[in-house]
Each structure stands twice: as structure tokens, then as C-alpha cells.
Amino acid sequence: MMTVLVLGGAGYIGSHAVDRLIQKGYDVAVVDNLVTGHRAAVNDKARFYEGDVRDQKFLNGVFDKEDIEGVMHFAAFSIVPESMEKPLKYFDNNTTGMVSLLEVMNKHNVKRIIFSSTAATYGEPKQIPIKETDPQIPTNPYGESKLMMEKIMRWADEAYGIKFIALRYFNVAGAKEDGSIGEDHHPETHLIPIILQVAAGERKELSIFGGDYPTKDGTNVRDYVQVVDLVDAHILALEYLKAGHDSDAFNLGSSTGFSNKEMLEAARKVTGKEIPAKMAPRRAGDPSTLIAASDKARKVLNWQPQFDNVEDIIRTAWNWKQKNPAGYDDQNEAK
Template identity: 65%
Template sequence: MSVLVLGGAGYIGSHMVATLLAAKRDVVVVDNLLTGHRSSVPEGVPFYEVDIRDKAALTEVFEKENIDQVVHFAASSIVPESVEQPLKYFDNNVYGMINLLEVMLDFDVKQIVFSSTAATYGVAKENPIKETTPQNPINPYGESKLQMEHIMKWADQAYGLKWVALRYFNVAGAKADGSIGEDHPIETHLVPIILQTALGKREKIMMFGDDYNTPDGFNVRDYVHVMDLADAHVLALDYLAKGNDSNQFNLGSANGFSVKQMVEAARQATGKEIPAEIGPRRAGDPDSLVASSAKAREVLGWEPKYDDVKEIIRTAWNWLQKHPNGYEDR
């Protein structure tokens, strides 16, 4: 029996595949390679270049492979892009989810672990954010992921489909050996942008807004290591395999860092100067997103190994120094 990893050639998906293989699980990868990298998928792992919205092609994968659980990373995930192109997000994310669930149900596959997001909470009424904190997304990306959660909830009620939504906060870092890491065609995320600046590939980092309602005015996020995140997915798969009910968990560190603090931490981790400038706010950004992960720790037994943001940055720096141009497979 295999775990199907949708989006397994992407940043988080590739770390998931590595973690599953290390745990001796059988893995099948589906990715449309729009943002993923074929060369991040290890040799010997069955790979299908398929778009999640292509029902016939997805059906063929389920026909060929003996899939019993699904992990779903194959979604568009860039907040500012979603503000500019909301329909792209509802098409790829929401329609893609409906298509996937229909195919899963055709093959009686009823367990899915899903990448949800802190962006479903919007401007949260409490910090740290709990799973019970009301979800009021303020951008189309967060809205699309919330709709995906709701679709699974109703599919559970109607068809007994069991799901775990893992609501990630800000994912960063890379596998410790630097063999895989973050490489997006258009980079928008803070940590790789800071480190590309440290490497001299960018002149400076623009810090988006210094007038947020936070202690230093820069907006605050909760950074979690990608390998810790992958561990949580394996625990969630096991949780479903044991016959537990559908559930949601926040994955973060309960520690918030402002953009300015992240730049400072990266200066310390890399020993580089990293020029930074203050720019205008970016559309769709809440002031502060910090997770309480108490529930994931208690119910799933999740124990993140990286609790120091500098260590997270160091692993991303290791990957970037080894692969200054990323995977180079475009």
C-alpha cells in the first residue's frame, strides 16, 4: 500500500517524500511541475506529471498504483498572487480538491492529510491562535483553503471520508544535508529572499511595512521547520490509519518573529550584512500570525526538533550555498 503525495516535487512535498521514504513507506508522487522540480523526486519513486484538475489522468494513477492514503500539497499558495488572481486560486485549489476527492471516492480511498494554512484565520481575534479561533480569511488564498476544509467536512459527513487539515504557519528551512530545499520560480517568501540577499543574488531585502500593530511595527509570523512539518504529516497519516475521526491541527512554534527580527537572525546565522530597506505594506498581510500547537503535540504526539529560528535559517542557508541556482532543472 502506498501514500500518494500530490505536489511531491514542491518545496514541502519533497521534504515529505524524503521523510516517508526514511520511515520505509511506499510513496507515489503526482505533480504538474508548474512550480515543482522533477529532480527533487528520488529515483525509484513512481512519478506522474499530472495536474490535480485532470480527472482522467488522476484516475489512471489510482488504477495503476495501490494507494491507501493521500497527502495533498498540490495547491497555489502565494498570498499576493491570490489577491491579484483570485479565480486561479479557486480553480486550482477548490476545483482541484473536488476533483481529487471524487477520484479518491471512486477508488474507496478515504484518508487524506491536507495542507491548510494560518491564512484561514485572517486577522485572528486571539494570539497564539488555537484551532478553535474563528476563521475569517482576508485574502483569496486563505479563503480557498478554508473552502477546501469545508468541502472535506461535508464529504466526511456524506461518504465517511476522513481528513486531517494541518494549518501551517510559516514554513522554512531545508533537509539538514542540503540535498533538497526551497526553490520557487518566482520567490516571494521571506527566508529565501533574505538568504538570496545574503548570497549577493539580490541587492537588498524590502521589509514590507513598519506600521503594523506589533511591538516593533513589522509584521510577525511563526516560523516552523519543513522537516518538523513533514514529521507531523506522518503522525497525521498514522492517526487516520488508526481509525480516528477527522481533525485539524495548527503547526507552528508558538514563537513570533517580526520581519526585522528575521533579518537580524539571518545576519547572525550567516555572518553576512544583508542590506534591508523599509517599503510599503504588501496586500493581504495580517499584523501577526502565531500558532498554539498544543493540540498537535497532545493528540498527534508531535515534537518539533527545531525550536531556534537561527537553526531553521542555517539549514536553508546550507541548501542555498550548495545550490545557489536551485535545482537547475527548468
């Protein structure tokens, strides 16, 4: 049986991908340097290799041992404000990491990669909803590093026939429904986990960044996709390449927008907690509205997301939070 190699499989999204792949009967190996990930998040049935994607000697060793049919590449840094202050950290880990990975894949004749791209590759959208063919003009180094990774894959396809699917995620949220794995970032920067920290009494209040945007209630509008639905699209994408289709890019979102105030109200309803909040200045680099056109993934990959309601998404995150108040409670480097 051939193996799916998941890079960044100890992270939030990667750990859900590993879990889902195993559930669906795939054989899975994981590479992660645990810089933001958690060893305890990785399903026991996956073989785990601790190391850095940029370390070609290490990576070649993994490819020597494993019989790999395809790669899912989640390993990256992804905090936008940090990327504004430390752009080179992002180009080094994300972009250089991709060069290293493709070199090793080419050497071992592995020809399929499913890649975590992002809405941040589009920058400030000219039209909503955002289509895959819209211009990609990132407004921060994180988005630029990911766009460069998409472009590098394109040329590696031309030269070596390494086929790729770039999946451009919008706002990923929630957790596996049984609450056994979930989101545990240090520092936490994402809206839903921060709201739930306030609900749990770990934070005094939510700061809503910006109330003067040209949206329905003045706060930013985002498109939320449940993490298990999101990883299912990766498995469909891998099967799509295995069926002989060509490289391509797909948005992954719900095609519906929710404002930050609406998200707060939804979380109040789900948790039954008051969740104190105050208005705060805009956060640098935030586009006003991001909503995906995601009919292409539905049509071409036959993606059928199960969650179509943000309250249900928040409920899965709240369940994880209540079952694991201290997250994975490990001491990873970032803690």
C-alpha cells in the same frame, strides 16, 4: 505493501514529505504537474506521475495502478498577492482540484487524506495565539480557496466517510539538513529565501514591508516551523487516521513569534553577511501578527518538533542555498 500518494510531491514541502516517507520505510507515489515544482526534487525511490489533479482521467489511471492507503495533498497555488489579482485561478486550481481528487478517492475507496491548509484561513486574528477553534474569516482568495477545501472535505466525510486531517501551517522554512533538497520558488516571495538571496549577493537589498505595525519593533511577527518537522506531523496524522481516529484540524507552528527585523538579525548572524535592508510600505493583506497555538498537535498527534530556534532553521536554508546556488537549475514553466 500499500502506497502513500503525495500530490504536489515535487514542490517545496511535498518533496520533503516524499523524502521523509521513504526514509521511514513507506512506499510512495507522486503526482505533480510541475507547474511550480521540480522533477529533480523528487526522491528516486518514489514512482512519479506527471499530470494535473484536476484531470480525472489521468488521476483515475494513477489510482488504478497504485494500491493507495492514504493521500497527502500539497498540490495548490499559494501566492497571496497573486490570488488578490487572479482569484479564479486559485478557486480553479485549489478548490476544483480538491473536488476532482475526492471524487477519484471515493471511486477507488481511498478513505484518508492529509491536507495542507494554512494560517491564511483564519484571516486577521482576534486573539494571539490562534487556536484551531477560532473563527476562520480569510482576507484573501488564497485563504478562502483553502477554507473551501477544508469544508468540502468535511462534507465528503459526512457522505462518503473519507477521513481528513487539515494541517494549518504557519510559516514553513528551512530545508533537509544535508542540503540535498530545499526551497526553490520562481518568483520567490517568502522572507527567509529572499533574505538569503541578498546574503548571497543575488539581490541588492531586503525590503521590509511595513514598520508601523502594533508589534514590538513595528514589523510583522510570524511563527516559523522547520519543513522536516512539519512533514513529520503529516506522517503522524496519517497514522492517526489509520488507527481509526476521526477527522480533525491542527495548527502547525512553534508557538513563538519573530518580527521581520529579528529574522533579518538572525540571518545576519547565521550567514556572517551584512545583508543590506530598507524599510518599505506595507504589503497588502499582511496581518500584523500570526502565532499558532500548536499544543493540540503536540498532545493529540504526539508531534515533537526538533527545531525550536530560528537561527537553526535559517542555517538549514542557508546550507541548501550554498550547496545549490541556482536552486534545482531546471526550466520549469514558472521560470
